[in-house]
Amino acid sequence: MTDPLPDLEGxxxxxxxxxxxxxxxxxxxxLGFIFDEVAAIDWSSHLPKMYAFWExxxxxxxxxxxxPLAAHAKLVPLTAMGRPQFDRWLELFRSTVDDLFAGEHAEHIKNCAADMANVIHSKINHIPDPRADPGNLTPEQKARYAAYRAVAEPSS
Ligand code: HEM
Incomplete structure (x- = not known):
């Protein structure tokens, strides 16, 4: 029998x-070239930033x-940042979570990622997305937004 996967605890x-x-x-x-060629990011600073973001x-x-909105908006004139890219990002994020973790926080982080992908995609491309429209959020999504809105949308 394989051990059950741990949850994200910290x-x-x-x-x-x-x-x-x-x-x-x-x-x-x-996606790879967007990080390594288009944005040519420094991984030694990007990774700690992302640890801090998710924590x-x-x-x-x-x-x-x-x-985060400004960081992605500046990529729009440089490369495709459409639904196929966000869907692939989410697919990789969800499968990575599922391969390593299971539990309440694992579910929560996948839901947060999906909500934020919808918001970021919609705002940087100026494409209205019913899933990112505050009026259409489920009570569960509203509760998540309350927790991360200040993080993901500092300017709004
Ligand atoms: C098409 C999908 C995505 C691509 C190609 C992408 C690419 C990038 C790149 C290249 C940067 C570095 C920008 C820079 O430092 O110059 C970045 C930063 C970042 N990304 Fe994404 N990203 C995607 C989706 C997401 C999503 C869905 C989230 C949130 C759930 C996210 C969260 C962040 C955060 C928090 C930063 C750091 C922003 C900052 O404070 O500088 N990204 N992303």
Missing amino acids: RAEIERLVNAFYERVRVDDR TVLFRSGGYTGN
């Missing part, structure tokens, strides 16, 4: 998740300050 698990996720992103045909979203303790 910073250590978040670091494991983020590292594993970006290992997959970097070798992905649709802040999940546990309010990561100390993330930044502007």
Whole structure:
């Protein structure tokens, strides 16, 4: 029998998740070059930023300050940042979570990622998305938004 997967309990698990996720992103045909060639990011600063981001979203303790909308908006004139890219990002994120973790926080982080992908995609491309329209959010989504809105949308 295989051991049950652990849940995300804090910073250590978040670091494991983020590292594993970006290992997959970097070798992905649709996404890898956006990080390594288009944005040419410095992974040694991007990864800690993403640890802080997810720790802040999940546990309010990561100390993330930044502007995810602006970071992605600046990519729009440079490369395709449409639904296929966000769907692939989400597919990799969800499968990485599911391969490593299971439980309430694992479900929560996947739901947060999906909600934020919808918002970021809609706002940076100026495409109305009913899934990102505050009027259409389920009570469960509204509760999630209350937790991460200040993190994901600092300027609005
Ligand atoms: C098509 C999908 C996506 C691509 C190609 C992408 C790509 C990138 C790139 C290249 C950067 C670095 C920008 C820079 O430092 O110059 C970045 C930053 C970031 N991304 Fe994404 N991203 C995607 C989706 C998402 C989603 C769905 C989320 C949230 C759930 C997210 C969260 C973040 C955060 C928090 C940062 C750091 C922003 C900052 O404070 O500088 N990304 N992304």
